[in-house]
Amino acid sequence: MNLQISGKNVLVVGASKGIGKGIALGFAEEGARVTTIARSEDLLIQLNSEMKDLVDKDHSYYVSDIMEDDANQLARKLIEERGVFDVVVHNVGGSLVSRNALGTLEEWQHAWKFNAGVAIDMNNVLVQPMIDKGWGRVIHVSSISAKMLRGNPLYASAKAFLNAYVTTVGRTIAPTGVVMSAVMPGAVAFPGSYWDKFTVTDPDRCEDFLNHHQAANRFGTPKEIADVVLFMASEQASFMQSALVPVDGANM
16 A cells, blocks of 8 residues: 655654654655654654665754743744644653642643643644645544543543544544544553563563453554554545544553
8 A cells, every 4th residue: 555655744743762763763664754853862863864774865853842842933943944744743742750630730731731732732833734735644642541541640631631632623624634633552662661661660460461451462562553653644544534543452
């Protein structure tokens, strides 16, 4: 299947490792022109080199802590310097430090900003030019936690909000040719990830999790998520408005 991604102008936010890195490499391998954003310049330099080794396009990177920087202004700078994007992938979020269900409003707001707010702020700049040209793909990396509603309450609630945003905004812009959607990964392991550490710190509990909560009886890989995202960015995904796609090994 020809995904028709070659030559597309792609932005991946949160791309230095794990799922985000897998997504960026996938787009590069398909021949896209990829711009990446993350906090670690060293990891971005390494990623940019790996992408150029796959296909030597005009790849570029921006070092930014988007929780501290002005995400809206960054998005404007990106368009000025890299042009209007065809595809935007938001791979930003996490459980942060607090897991307190009765935490402060500030803790809840911080989780919301990290998992949804920053992407919304950037979309306010990035999506309209897509609408103006009549084509675009905006893909958010959510989480199966938003559907299962278990685990860290702040994280699960923020991702559930993100899913509602994708569903409602995606429906609103559906006639424009811009498809907004979200992928919901389950337990994905890669070096340095929570699940990777979990196998070392508590192997018995990890085995119990895989046996009783993962029908596939294993963790997923970043590439398995990236491959789905590539399809969601393709011409073939033109009827996937507001889609929330679980990729979780039949998490139970």
